[in-house]
Amino acid sequence: MSNSKVMIIGAGLCGTLLGIRLAQRGHRVQIFEKRSDMRRADTEAGRSINLALSNRGLRALRMVGLEGAVSEHCIPMYGRMIHSTTGELRFSKYSGREGEHINSISRSGLNVALLDAAEGMENLELHFEHQCLEVDLPAARARFRVGEREHEVRADVIFGADGAGSAVRRSMMARTNELLFNYSQFFLRHGYKELTIPPGPGGSYRIEKNALHIWPRGTYMLIALPNLDGSFTVTLFHPFEGRQGLKALTTRRKVLDFFEAQFADIIPHVPGLLTDFFANPNSNLGTIRCYPWQAYGKALLMGDASHAIVPFYGQGMNSSFEDVVVFDQVLDTHPNNWARALEAFQEQRVGDTNAIADLAVDNFYEMRDHVANPAFIRKRHLEMQLEQTYPDYFSKYSMVTFNEHLPYREALRKGRRQDELLMDIVEEQGDRDLD
Numbered sequence: 001m002s003n004s005k006v007m008i009i010g011a012g013l014c015g016t017l018l019g020i021r022l023a024q025r026g027h028r029v030q031i032f033e034k035r036s037d038m039r040r041a042d043t044e045a046g047r048s049i050n051l052a053l054s055n056r057g058l059r060a061l062r063m064v065g066l067e068g069a070v071s072e073h074c075i076p077m078y079g080r081m082i083h084s085t086t087g088e089l090r091f092s093k094y095s096g097r098e099g100e101h102i103n104s105i106s107r108s109g110l111n112v113a114l115l116d117a118a119e120g121m122e123n124l125e126l127h128f129e130h131q132c133l134e135v136d137l138p139a140a141r142a143r144f145r146v147g148e149r150e151h152e153v154r155a156d157v158i159f160g161a162d163g164a165g166s167a168v169r170r171s172m173m174a175r176t177n178e179l180l181f182n183y184s185q186f187f188l189r190h191g192y193k194e195l196t197i198p199p200g201p202g203g204s205y206r207i208e209k210n211a212l213h214i215w216p217r218g219t220y221m222l223i224a225l226p227n228l229d230g231s232f233t234v235t236l237f238h239p240f241e242g243r244q245g246l247k248a249l250t251t252r253r254k255v256l257d258f259f260e261a262q263f264a265d266i267i268p269h270v271p272g273l274l275t276d277f278f279a280n281p282n283s284n285l286g287t288i289r290c291y292p293w294q295a296y297g298k299a300l301l302m303g304d305a306s307h308a309i310v311p312f313y314g315q316g317m318n319s320s321f322e323d324v325v326v327f328d329q330v331l332d333t334h335p336n337n338w339a340r341a342l343e344a345f346q347e348q349r350v351g352d353t354n355a356i357a358d359l360a361v362d363n364f365y366e367m368r369d370h371v372a373n374p375a376f377i378r379k380r381h382l383e384m385q386l387e388q389t390y391p392d393y394f395s396k397y398s399m400v401t402f403n404e405h406l407p408y409r410e411a412l413r414k415g416r417r418q419d420e421l422l423m424d425i426v427e428e429q430g431d432r433d434l435d
């Protein structure tokens with residue numbers, strides 16, 4: 001198995017990191033990406049342009065020796081800055097332990113850092129503008145469209161890191177009966193729309209730099225994450241339907257009325273509000289689950305291709321990076337047999353990716369609604385006190401975000417029980433001081 005010919009479909013975040021790791025392990029790696037090289041073309045239009053990178057993702061970057069290079073692109077965010085309808089601000093720390101934070105990072109900046117590292121490796125080849133059309137799974141052979149031509153490439157093993165719309169997964173679905181392939185797709189009734197707060201004078205930040213900003217409004221919310229140039233990427237998570245749903249906000253007047261009523265404090269900071277609102281698409285949000293992830297001991301899905309989740313825990317990329325760490329450990333256990341390694345990986349990992357998919361949906365309700373609820377605020381206060389007093393106490397959020405050695409399924413199990421208990425305590429205590 002050492003020095004195998006490895007094919008990876010997709011040079012996004014997961015595929016490029018996986019390629020680097022497998023090349024470091026001595027394999028001959030070829031990565032095929034349908035888009036052009038993002039270092040030479042602006043291919044990011046319409047996608048979220050920054051992401052929250054946290055401990056699980058950082059651990060994976062450390063494994064391949066890139067944590068230092070990537071941290072130069074990071075902006076620490078120490079907590080949530082919560083904006084009320086009347087413009088009051090309340091800061092809620094992510095952790096009671098000193099210094100624990102998540103990081104805002106540019107999606108393309110991170111992807112470029114990975115591509116640069118991959119390009120420097122002699123046993124790794126990058127092929128852009130190669131769209132995978134289908135995979136002959138038992139033969140480990142993939143067919144690509146390159147411009148007007150089509151051609152086939154063979155390998156010892158193929159990894160489908162081609163995102164939520166995976167072509168490799170489609171090839172598995174074409175063999176549903178043989179593989180007993182299960183698949184589910186669950187869309188939220190909410191979509192998202194991106195807007196921008198441009199930099200202030202001299203590249204300054206118009207709102208607090210080191211926080212993830214949230215405007216929670218019950219059934220919807222707005223969030224903003226900082227970028228290195230002083231701008232913020234703002235995302236409106238909003239129902240498609242309803243009197244003021246995304247589909248109904250069709251005129252400048254309606255959009256302005258909605259923002260003036262709900263997000264008045266942001267309006268002076270978003271001079272391009274109306275232009276951006278009508279130029280940027282309404283995008284879908286959903287969860288994809290499937291199983292098995294491997295086929296014939298020759299192909300394996302990884303990252304969003306096998307488990308796309310909603311973005312409310314900021315864990316989609318982090319969990320995709322963690323896939324690479326877990327797979328690396330599995331390769332240590334099964335160094336001489338791809339088929340065993342693929343099988344062992346899917347068995348070990350699927351419980352954790354199912355757990356983070358559920359946690360991500362939970363956090364949607366927490367962010368858009370509960371963060372503004374007095375009982376929840378008291379619970380967060382109690383969690384902070386517990387974390388400050390007991391170094392090995394982790395809130396559910398901290399277990400998911402900062403405790404990178406705890407499997408997601410454990411974070412879900414323990415975190416939900418803790419949440420229930422703490423909510424009981426704060427509800428019983430009412431407004432009495434918990435100190």
Ligand SMILES: Cc1cc2nc3c(=O)[nH]c(=O)nc-3n(C[C@H](O)[C@H](O)[C@H](O)COP(=O)(O)OP(=O)(O)OC[C@H]3O[C@@H](n4cnc5c(N)ncnc54)[C@H](O)[C@@H]3O)c2cc1C
Nearest residue numbers: 010012013014034052132162163303304311314316317318
């Ligand atoms: C609004 C939003 C906000 C998010 N915020 C966060 C966050 O804060 N933190 C976090 O951890 N995660 C976040 N995520 C999730 C994160 O973006 C994904 O989990 C992550 O990008 C998954 O990486 P991937 O490499 O598996 O897939 P992708 O990043 O989608 O990469 C797949 C790659 O495969 C290529 N490809 C696709 N089809 C083919 C084909 N047929 N042939 C060849 N190449 C192909 C694509 O062009 C792409 O380069 C967010 C997602 C969204 C939508």
